[in-house]
Amino acid sequence: MLDPKLIRSDLQGVAAQLKKRGITLDVARLEALEEQRKSLQIKTQDLQNERNVRSKAVGQAKAAGKNVDEILKEVKDLGDSLKVTEELLTKIQSELQDYLARLPNLTHESVPVGKSEEDNLLIRTWGEPRQFSFTPKDHVDLGAALKGMDFENGVKLSKARFVVLRNDVAKLHRALAQFMLDLHTNEHGYQEISVPYIVNAASLYGTGQLPNLKEDLFALAGEEELYLIPTSEVPVTSTLRDEIVEAEQLPIKYVCHSTCFRSEAGSYGKDTRGMIRQHQFEKVELVHIVKPEDSYAALEELTHHAEMVLQKLELPYRVLALCTGDIGFAAAKTYDLEVWLPGQQRYREISSCSNTEAFQARRMGARWRNPATGKPELVHTLNGSGLAVGRTLVAVLENYQEENGQIRIPVALQPYMSGLKVIG
RNA sequence: GGAGAGAUGGCUGAGUGGUUGAAAGCGGCGGUCUUGAAAACCGUUGAGCUCGUAAGGGCUCCGGGGGUUCGAAUCCCUCUCUCUCCGCCA
Numbered sequence: 001m002l003d004p005k006l007i008r009s010d011l012q013g014v015a016a017q018l019k020k021r022g023i024t025l026d027v028a029r030l031e032a033l034e035e036q037r038k039s040l041q042i043k044t045q046d047l048q049n050e051r052n053v054r055s056k057a058v059g060q061a062k063a064a065g066k067n068v069d070e071i072l073k074e075v076k077d078l079g080d081s082l083k084v085t086e087e088l089l090t091k092i093q094s095e096l097q098d099y100l101a102r103l104p105n106l107t108h109e110s111v112p113v114g115k116s117e118e119d120n121l122l123i124r125t126w127g128e129p130r131q132f133s134f135t136p137k138d139h140v141d142l143g144a145a146l147k148g149m150d151f152e153n154g155v156k157l158s159k160a161r162f163v164v165l166r167n168d169v170a171k172l173h174r175a176l177a178q179f180m181l182d183l184h185t186n187e188h189g190y191q192e193i194s195v196p197y198i199v200n201a202a203s204l205y206g207t208g209q210l211p212n213l214k215e216d217l218f219a220l221a222g223e224e225e226l227y228l229i230p231t232s233e234v235p236v237t238s239t240l241r242d243e244i245v246e247a248e249q250l251p252i253k254y255v256c257h258s259t260c261f262r263s264e265a266g267s268y269g270k271d272t273r274g275m276i277r278q279h280q281f282e283k284v285e286l287v288h289i290v291k292p293e294d295s296y297a298a299l300e301e302l303t304h305h306a307e308m309v310l311q312k313l314e315l316p317y318r319v320l321a322l323c324t325g326d327i328g329f330a331a332a333k334t335y336d337l338e339v340w341l342p343g344q345q346r347y348r349e350i351s352s353c354s355n356t357e358a359f360q361a362r363r364m365g366a367r368w369r370n371p372a373t374g375k376p377e378l379v380h381t382l383n384g385s386g387l388a389v390g391r392t393l394v395a396v397l398e399n400y401q402e403e404n405g406q407i408r409i410p411v412a413l414q415p416y417m418s419g420l421k422v423i424g
Numbered sequence: 425g426g427a428g429a430g431a432u433g434g435c436u437g438a439g440u441g442g443u444u445g446a447a448a449g450c451g452g453c454g455g456u457c458u459u460g461a462a463a464a465c466c467g468u469u470g471a472g473c474u475c476g477u478a479a480g481g482g483c484u485c486c487g488g489g490g491g492u493u494c495g496a497a498u499c500c501c502u503c504u505c506u507c508u509c510c511g512c513c514a
Contacts, residue, residue: 041474045483052483055495059442075494244434244471365472374453376471 001100001363008034017106020113020324025103033096040089047082051075101205102212105359107324108296108333114323120336121323126307127316129340134403138343139394140274143169145405146424149275160272161264161279168423172396172409173282175416177257177389180284180309184386188305190255190286195235197259201225203238206364208330208356215265218279228261232285233383240289240366244376250368251298252289255386257282275390276348282389288382291368292358295380296333299355303335306351306386312412315395316340318347332357335384339391343398350391353384 007014007030015025054075061071112121143149148169154162165173184190198220204210204227209217218228229235236256245252260283264270271277286305288298303319310317322334331354338347358378361367367376400408406424409417417423 038474041483045474048483051494055493056443058494062442072494079494374469 001359002103002106003358003362004096004100007100014106018103020107021104021327022115022325023104026099030096030099033092033099036092037089037096040085040092044082044085044089047078047085051078051082054078098211101363104329105332105356107327107331108355108357110321111327111333112321112323113325115325116323117326119323120326121321123319123321123335125316125318126311127314127340129316130342130399132342136342136398136401137405138274138341139397140343142343142397142401142405142407143275146407151274158279161277163275163278168417168420169393169397171417172407172413172423173389173393175413176392176396177282177284179312179413179416180386180389180392181255181257183309183312184255184284184286184305188253188255188308190253190305193236193239193254193256195232195239195256195258197229197235197261198226199229199235199238201227202364203234203241206238206241206366207234207360208363209234212329216262218261218263229258230262231260231283231383231385232256232258233287236285236287237289237360237366237381237383238364240361240379240381241364243365244367244369245289245379246369247291247371250289250291250379251294252287254285254287254289256285256287257389258285259283275394278390281391284386284389286353286384286386289366290380290382291370292378292380295355295357295382298380298382299333299335299353302382302384302386303337303353306337306353306384309387309392310337310339310350313392313396313410314412315392315399317350322352328352328354330354330356330359332359337385337387339395341395341398342401343394348391350395351385351387353382355380355382 002014011025011027011030015027018025054071058071058075061067112119114120137145140149140151146167146169148165148167150164150166153164157164181192185192201210204217209230213230217230220226220228236254239254240252259280261280264277264279267277275281286302288295288302290298307317307319317337317339320336320338322328322331322336327334334352334354336349337351337353339350340346341348357380360381361378366379366381368379369375370377396410396413397407400410402408402422404424406422408422409420414421
């Protein structure tokens with residue numbers, strides 16, 4: 001959520017900022033709501049004050065043994081008018097709240113202005129796409145030949161966009177996740193964490209998936225409002241919800257391997273072939289909780305950590321800064337990592353690293369005690385994939401394929417593959 | 425799934441209708457003492473919102489929501505969660 005004080009003090013500025021994202025702020029409506037809120041709140045609080053003062057007087061008079069009928073008569077109507085203004089105030093406040101909860105974060109000044117992914121800014125590229133002496137296959141054909149990737153079976157068990165992995169492909173998939181976890185815990189200083197895959201609405205609200213992105217979630221049937229996590233960013237970041245942490249505890253760096261579930265509503269017809277876009281996939285997620293002044297350095301660090309996975313696996317990739325039109329709801333700035341896929345002859349997203357600044361922290365009440373002020377202040381939260389495991393599997397298969405259909409195992413991965421240097 | 429108990433500030437834990445945002449202890453912070461530290465002693469120490477240039481006011485909050493009342497941490501309803509015992513179970 002945006003800072004309500006900022007919206008109050010600089011509505012035009014906020015509107016101009018949101019314009020860059022293609023959002024038109026209803027300035028007139030907000031101004032009207034805010035005006036009502038203010039007068040109603042003042043009125044309500046005045047009435048409450050009066051009630052408190054008089055009720056106290058009743059108590060004192062009673063204690064002194066005086067007759068209280070007179071005072072009680074005076075206060076009689078107070079409750080009624082108070083109730084009316086209180087209800088009105090609650091209504092206006094929730095209206096304001098609902099509107100604000102649906103506004104995305106403001107983007108950082110360094111974020112390129114643009115309309116779509118066409119306008120994302122190339123930051124750097126790493127590695128050279130391999131020159132093949134044959135026509136490289138895509139992972140679907142490779143997986144089928146290895147008898148390790150069975151989409152038909154996935155459909156039978158569940159529905160479209162599910163897959164069954166077998167044999168060395170399943171093992172490779174697991175190896176990738178283990179490798180990533182070890183890299184981040186052993187070399188990058190992350191604390192491993194394991195969290196629920198089913199979360200409540202409050203957790204999803206805090207990270208920004210609710211209320212706007214509800215369509216992308218799988219909701220559980222049943223009386224309680226529960227959802228499958230679309231990313232472990234939700235439960236991991238939510239561990240800080242309504243918490244105040246001491247300054248010495250920061251930065252907190254979590255790495256979490258989890259399964260992720262996305263309904264992919266609105267993606268019909270996109271990437272219908274293969275493992276690129278599944279309803280269920282695994283991801284190793286990186287989350288940073290930091291002091292506000294450190295968050296942009298942390299974004300560079302986190303992005304670097306994600307890149308290191310690709311570098312150790314020797315997979316060519318590039319880094320893009322998402323433009324204002326393509327960046328996610330909660331993010332102030334995002335770098336996407338795109339890996340080269342020979343089967344598609346193009347770079348595809350494999351990680352997205354974002355600084356949400358105080359956007360999520362404000363929604364979930366995640367704070368730290370600032371020694372300089374002695375007061376609890378909002379932390380900054382960051383998250384990024386390090387990496388999407390399924391897509392990394394795709395990248396390894398396609399980049400390490402041989403003409404005979406065998407797959408070489410990247411050196412860094414061999415210890416996780418029982419020493420295998422090649423499969424198939 | 426059955427039976428019972430409970431939810432109070434960073435923590436432990438008092439408080440059953442009237443200056444109680446809340447005793448006490450622990451912890452934290454500041455000070456006295458000390459070469460320094462510890463101990464002891466003294467003081468201080470919740471959060472959110474809001475009005476105000478400020479100084480400084482005001483409001484809300486004792487798990488969530490609703491109700492009774494002039495007045496609720498205290499009474500009533502309801503939901504959620506936690507704990508104990510029994511059953512079941514990876």
